[in-house]
Amino acid sequence: MTMRDDETRLDGNAAAGLLDEVFRFEMTTTRTVCAGCGTVAPVGALMRYGHEMGAILRCAGCDTAIIRVARTGDRYWLDLRGTVSLRIEDGAPAPGEPAG
Amino acid sequence: MGSGFLSRGFRGRPRDPEEAARLPPGQYLTRDFPVLSAGPTPRSATARWDFVVAGAAEPTRRWTWDEFRALPSETITVDIHCVTKWSKLDTVWEGVSVDTLLDGVETSAQHLVAHCDGGYTTNVPLADVTGGKAWVAFAYGGEPLDPEHGGPARLLVPHLYFWKSAKWVRGLELVDPDRPGFWESLGYHNYGDPWREQRYAGD
Numbered sequence: 001m002t003m004r005d006d007e008t009r010l011d012g013n014a015a016a017g018l019l020d021e022v023f024r025f026e027m028t029t030t031r032t033v034c035a036g037c038g039t040v041a042p043v044g045a046l047m048r049y050g051h052e053m054g055a056i057l058r059c060a061g062c063d064t065a066i067i068r069v070a071r072t073g074d075r076y077w078l079d080l081r082g083t084v085s086l087r088i089e090d091g092a093p094a095p096g097e098p099a100g
Numbered sequence: 101m102g103s104g105f106l107s108r109g110f111r112g113r114p115r116d117p118e119e120a121a122r123l124p125p126g127q128y129l130t131r132d133f134p135v136l137s138a139g140p141t142p143r144s145a146t147a148r149w150d151f152v153v154a155g156a157a158e159p160t161r162r163w164t165w166d167e168f169r170a171l172p173s174e175t176i177t178v179d180i181h182c183v184t185k186w187s188k189l190d191t192v193w194e195g196v197s198v199d200t201l202l203d204g205v206e207t208s209a210q211h212l213v214a215h216c217d218g219g220y221t222t223n224v225p226l227a228d229v230t231g232g233k234a235w236v237a238f239a240y241g242g243e244p245l246d247p248e249h250g251g252p253a254r255l256l257v258p259h260l261y262f263w264k265s266a267k268w269v270r271g272l273e274l275v276d277p278d279r280p281g282f283w284e285s286l287g288y289h290n291y292g293d294p295w296r297e298q299r300y301a302g303d
């Protein structure tokens with residue numbers, strides 16, 4: 001039996017494309033606070049479990065699903081129950097804008 | 101693993117009309133068995149594995165692995181359909197019918213939530229897992245179920261999209277009212293009938 005590598009674990013930067021479609025600010029440097037264990041981590045450092053159904057960003061410490069995002073046809077679905085807050089850096093370059 | 105990444109198997113509508121008739125709308129045939137996981141693959145030792153029927157159930161039931169494997173089981177040959185559009189024909193499983201697991205359990209609930217190692221959940225109407233329509237499968241292709249494919253045991257509900265066939269299943273919770281599971285609460289269809297192409301909420 002052969003398997004595809006859809007379950008390959010990548011870091012949160014790998015979900016940047018989908019998150020950039022939803023958020024109008026830089027997400028990979030945005031800080032999350034794990035609702036499971038309190039770990040503070042930028043989105044880019046979360047563990048991304050992804051496949052064609054959606055992206056699941058999990059805490060590297062306790063596997064809590066911090067962010068779940070899916071695109072179903074022309075809709076996005078976003079579940080942020082796994083993070084206590086999002087700390088967004090003002091002035092971080094928006095996607096597509098040149099830095100500095 | 102890995103070498104099959106670019107191999108999507110045979111893709112497209114099959115030429116064989118008998119096979120084509122078994123393919124729901126929008127699906128393509130694959131000879132592979134793609135793996136979709138929403139989290140790390142749990143490695144459950146069967147020594148510590150148990151299976152529970154609980155919630156609005158009287159009485160609640162629990163089996164150890166050995167007790168579960170001592171239940172009557174059957175070989176099931178079914179076509180499976182993933183919402184990501186692959187279908188696979190004539191997959192062969194071995195498992196315990198959900199009818200057997202619910203035998204003697206009284207409930208007024210009409211719905212059920214499957215609970216899994218790793219926290220995954222999926223919901224199905226009780227009527228869709230009874231009457232010989234669903235199993236808790238522990239073997240695939242004559243071999244013990246690989247952890248990547250949900251071993252030691254996974255739910256098998258082949259007439260619904262395959263995310264309902266929850267990997268690493270550990271229990272069934274009878275619930276009223278219905279309670280959307282992991283994907284059902286993130287935009288995917290609550291019921292997921294591949295023949296009506298119920299992929300997303302609202303389809």
Ligand SMILES: [Zn+2]
Pocket residue numbers: 034035036037038039059060061062063064
């Ligand atoms: Zn955590």
